[in-house]
Amino acid sequence: MSNNKNIEQELNEIAPLLNQISKIPVQQVPADYFKQFKAQVSTEQAVVKKIIWKKWVAYAAAAVFAGLMIHTGWRFNQPKNIPFDYDRYANVDVAKELNNISDKELQEYLNTSNTLLGAGSNILIEEETGYYEVDYNEKSTANPK
Amino acid sequence: MEDQEILIQFNQAATKEAAFTILVAKYRERLYWHIRRLIVEHDDTDDVLQNTFLKVWKALAGFKEQSQLYTWLYRIATNESLSFIEQKQRKSAMSFDDMTEVLSNQLKADSYFDSNRLEWKLQIAIQQLPEKQRIVFGLRYFDEMSYDEMSEVLGTSTGALKASFHHAVKKVEDFIKNN
Structure with missing residues (x-):
């Protein structure tokens, strides 16, 4: 590694003055700096962890913000709730309204209900003493005319 | 300890940290003055020296011995110093x-x-x-x-x-x- 003699010879040829100067450093260094110097490789891992943690927080914050934006957008795009008009239906005369409906319409409604439940299906009505079985098909067979 | 022995010990998990401590002790002063001649300030030199050893710690396992360990360390220290000077010049537009x-x-x-x-x-x-x-x-x-x-x-x-x-x-x- 040392090429001291070669360098001295080289300097004598081109710049002899430099061979007269001491190479001992003249700048100040804190006391015991070299004795106490330790390469902080372990703290580097801590720094890396810290950076990863910071990144994780940033991603989490971004995810929360995006979630809020999506939720808010979804809420605003929902159809507005129309309040139920209780007053309008509270005073309805049910008997009168039923009289206005023709038997044909009622029959059609009952047929539709049957279709939805399935042909020949029965509905059980619970009462204190037991069950009444209502067979919608029975009506048509009991009163064929 | 010879550089070759430091490299062998660094590549074994059990002796890795001890080998690195020896390497730091062997080269810290020489690298410090090499950096300081370029950067002048002690505190900045200390930062660059720390960065240099960090790079060495990370890269030493992959060192292929195509050059001597000693010149490889100087190369890293030189590059770190030049990067530091470049950043400083850019920040202050000097x-x-x-x-x-x-x-x-x-x-x-x-x-x-x-x-x-x-x-x-x-x-x-x-x-x-x-x-x-x-x-x-x-x-x-x-x-x-x-x-x-x-x-x-x-x-x-x-x-x-x-x-x-x-x-x-x-x-x-x-x-x-x-x-």
């Missing part, structure tokens, strides 16, 4: 002349500074050199490297390094004689 003046003033601010001593004149003279010549001068004059070793550090031909060193030496001598 020209080469401004930078030279700043570094010279930092040297003169040292409490032991003595303008009559040749050693201090030499330090000021080195700061007048262009960056590349400053590195070449330091590696040859202070670290006493052969041109082949310098070539490993800087990736430049030995012929170009000889020419660069000769130019640098002449400039330094002229500066000392005239100041």
